[in-house]
Amino acid sequence: MADFGSSVEFSGSLSSSTLPPPRTRIFKIIVIGDSGVGKTCLTYRFCAGKFPEKTEATIGVDFRERLVEIDGEKIKIQLWDTAGQERFRKSMVQHYYRNVHAVVFVYDVTNAVSFRSLPAWIEECKQHALGTEVPRILVGNKCDLQDSVQVGTDVAQQFADAHSMPLFETSAKNPSSNDDGSCQNSDHVEAIFMTVAHKLKSQKPLVLSQPPGGSGDTVNLSRGRDNGANGANGARSWGCSSC
Numbered sequence: 001m002a003d004f005g006s007s008v009e010f011s012g013s014l015s016s017s018t019l020p021p022p023r024t025r026i027f028k029i030i031v032i033g034d035s036g037v038g039k040t041c042l043t044y045r046f047c048a049g050k051f052p053e054k055t056e057a058t059i060g061v062d063f064r065e066r067l068v069e070i071d072g073e074k075i076k077i078q079l080w081d082t083a084g085q086e087r088f089r090k091s092m093v094q095h096y097y098r099n100v101h102a103v104v105f106v107y108d109v110t111n112a113v114s115f116r117s118l119p120a121w122i123e124e125c126k127q128h129a130l131g132t133e134v135p136r137i138l139v140g141n142k143c144d145l146q147d148s149v150q151v152g153t154d155v156a157q158q159f160a161d162a163h164s165m166p167l168f169e170t171s172a173k174n175p176s177s178n179d180d181g182s183c184q185n186s187d188h189v190e191a192i193f194m195t196v197a198h199k200l201k202s203q204k205p206l207v208l209s210q211p212p213g214g215s216g217d218t219v220n221l222s223r224g225r226d227n228g229a230n231g232a233n234g235a236r237s238w239g240c241s242s243c
């Protein structure tokens, strides 16, 4: 579960202008969904900037990280690319859900079974005590394969609404519009993960605080508390399917 309650305390004659830079925050985002929906490709696309030439079924979990800067703060986005195949998940599943800050559910728009599996993935999160305060998003991948679409935007949007998640449709292969005009309404993979990071940052701001009336001898640099603004009802307010 999200854990931003830690605080770093500096004692001595420090003012905010002489503070050392805070440690880089890490946002842990897990990416889950059926095998073959494109979790590895999506995370690779975001972290390496390209579509991987070849992938193999993930065993356990792979980590990918990218350092980004949001409003002047450097943040490490750590993507946990989890195995979709049950036999490759078993031993690792407890680790996936520890200290998670956000969850990305992925289905393949050309594979209705992967869409129908989503309730089971949501249930797995629930069983690992992931609360509603943890932001979740739904990603329909492979929308470059327009001729093979089995899961329409309407039905996906209904599902997303019912579970208070923003929906994004994209392609890890070609996240921008294709020459043939397909994927016109897709979101860029970049924008999707950055939207999550912005959400997490706004939810958990770094707060510089001095004790009221204090002399300035002690400065607390603490991580802001969850203001509760991202509960289930707020989910639609922080994402959209066409940004």
Ligand SMILES: Nc1nc2c(ncn2[C@@H]2O[C@H](COP(=O)(O)OP(=O)(O)OP(=O)(O)O)[C@@H](O)[C@H]2O)c(=O)[nH]1
Pocket: 033, 034, 035, 036, 037, 038, 039, 040, 041, 042, 055, 056, 057, 058, 059, 082, 083, 084, 085, 141, 142, 143, 144, 145, 170, 171, 172, 173, 174
């Ligand atoms: N056309 C197309 N193919 C994709 C896209 N994303 C992934 N693929 C292909 O789908 C297959 C599976 O992709 P992976 O990223 O390995 O799938 P995964 O969800 O990580 O699978 P597991 O590791 O088994 O859970 C590969 O052959 C990819 O090349 C996409 O956006 N468009």
